[in-house]
Amino acid sequence: MADKGSPWKYDAFLAHEGGGGNVTPDAVWEVSKELGRRLRVWVDKGRGYEDCKARIQECKTAIIFVTRRYMERIQSKEDDCARKLVEIMKHIQPHHTIVIVLDKNMLDKDEWYGSLFNVLMQSPSIDMTSEYLRRTNFDYLCERIEDASTLPVVDDEDDDYALRNSVIKEIDKGQCNATTLIEYMDQFRFDEQVQWRTCQAFEDFLRGNDNVTIGEAMQLGAGDRILRAMDDHHNVEKVQDYACRAIINLSSGHERNKDALMEIGCAEKILRAIDNHPNSDSVAHYALWAL
Numbered sequence: 001m002a003d004k005g006s007p008w009k010y011d012a013f014l015a016h017e018g019g020g021g022n023v024t025p026d027a028v029w030e031v032s033k034e035l036g037r038r039l040r041v042w043v044d045k046g047r048g049y050e051d052c053k054a055r056i057q058e059c060k061t062a063i064i065f066v067t068r069r070y071m072e073r074i075q076s077k078e079d080d081c082a083r084k085l086v087e088i089m090k091h092i093q094p095h096h097t098i099v100i101v102l103d104k105n106m107l108d109k110d111e112w113y114g115s116l117f118n119v120l121m122q123s124p125s126i127d128m129t130s131e132y133l134r135r136t137n138f139d140y141l142c143e144r145i146e147d148a149s150t151l152p153v154v155d156d157e158d159d160d161y162a163l164r165n166s167v168i169k170e171i172d173k174g175q176c177n178a179t180t181l182i183e184y185m186d187q188f189r190f191d192e193q194v195q196w197r198t199c200q201a202f203e204d205f206l207r208g209n210d211n212v213t214i215g216e217a218m219q220l221g222a223g224d225r226i227l228r229a230m231d232d233h234h235n236v237e238k239v240q241d242y243a244c245r246a247i248i249n250l251s252s253g254h255e256r257n258k259d260a261l262m263e264i265g266c267a268e269k270i271l272r273a274i275d276n277h278p279n280s281d282s283v284a285h286y287a288l289w290a291l
Contacts, residue, residue, distance in 0.1 A: 011039040012098075012145055013052075013059035015088065017070035017081050027102050028065050031134060031141070035063075038142055049080050053087050061096045061145055062088045064120065067103045071116040082115065089119055095190065098144050099125040104279070107237065122164075124192055126235045127276075136276070137235055147190070164188060171197045174204055178217040181205070185225040192236045195229040199242035202226065206249035214250060218257045223250060223264065230269045237280050240273035244286035251290070267291060 012035070016028045032043045041063075042055045056062070064070075064085070074082040088097065099120055101107050107127060109117075126141055128134040167184050170176060171194070176184070181198045188194035202222060206214055226243050233239040247266060251258040270287045277283040 008060040009040070009058035010042045010055070010060070012041045012061045012063050013056050013088065013092070014041055014043045014063045014065070015052075015081075015084055016044065016065035017067060017073050027128065027134065030131075031065075031100070031128065031138070034138055035142070035145075039145060044084065049083050052084050056084070056087045057091050059092065061098065062092045063098050063100060063141075063145070064088070064123075065100045065102055066106055066116065066120070066125075068106055071106070071112065071114065074115045085115065085119060094120075094122050097123045098141070099123050100128050100141070101125055102129060104129045122191065122193065124190065124233070124236075127237075140235060164191060164194065167194060168197060171201050174201065176201055176205070178202075178205065178213075178220050178222055182221055182225050185229065189228070189232060192233045192239055195233055196236065196238040196242050199226055199229060199239060199246045202246040203242055203249055206246060211254055214254055215257065218250060218254075218260060223247075223257065223261050223266070226250070227261070227264060227266060227269055230273065234269075234272060234276055237277050237283060240277055241280070241282050241286060244270060244273060244283065244290045247290045248286065 014028065014032050014035075018025070028043070032041060035041045042059060044052050070081060073079045074085050076082055097120065105111065107129065109121060109125070112121065124144060126137050126144070128137055128141075167188065171181070171184060181201055184194060185198050202217075206217065206222075209217075226246050229239055230243045247261065247270070251261055270290050273283055274287045
């Protein structure tokens with residue numbers, strides 16, 4: 001909950017597109033009601049732009065409920081959803097903004113386009129596409145709001161994200177060693193894009209190396225970082241998918257690594273990945289293989 005001495009009156013501003021015949025209203029009210037029991041939140045209940053603009057400036061974080069209709073609406077600069085999003089990005093930094101996905105066809109960020117892709121691609125996302133997932137992932141949402149509330153404000157946001165994007169380019173080249181990948185995972189711990197890409201890079205790096213190098217990667221902390229990413233981003237399908245793949249290559253034919261991974265809770269995290277992503281054939285396939 002926002003501290004009395006905090007410059008922010010609310011922990012979070014909740015933005016959505018208002019319905020139009022889909023499930024948005026019921027889902028938003030359900031989540032906002034539960035959040036209100038634990039945090040100070042302000043919900044956009046179809047109020048005017050000026051009213052929302054004033055409230056956004058009083059909020060530390062923003063929760064944006066994403067549907068395909070929301071993505072379509074924010075393409076028009078004159079739409080109230082787009083105008084409110086502009087205000088959110090003016091006053092609330094990207095790492096203080098959390099995306100809740102309500103439409104299953106919006107879970108894959110590769111499907112995002114326009115303003116949604118450009119503005120919210122870097123923000124953490126949570127799958128709440130069903131009543132079950134809204135209940136299951138609610139505590140995680142509260143944790144992310146609280147985590148965001150403790151993150152420092154970045155004075156030079158452009159430099160921060162320029163560095164992040166340069167790191168992603170380096171990872172995608174496929175030439176990073178284990179030490180460098182671990183450093184990137186530590187530096188950008190709460191960036192899901194960096195985390196799934198480093199897990200993917202570990203999968204490739206470990207596949208092409210001998211048992212000595214794989215053992216050294218484990219000793220450096222590769223296993224710890226991969227499992228931590230599964231914890232921090234347990235609702236992000238790509239993180240779970242590539243983490244399971246990396247675990248396979250980290251443990252296959254290497255009994256010492258396999259034992260060490262089991263000791264730090266690897267099996268539990270793999271099983272949770274299956275539970276959290278019941279519609280992902282890829283997660284199920286690689287998770288079961290990793291076990």
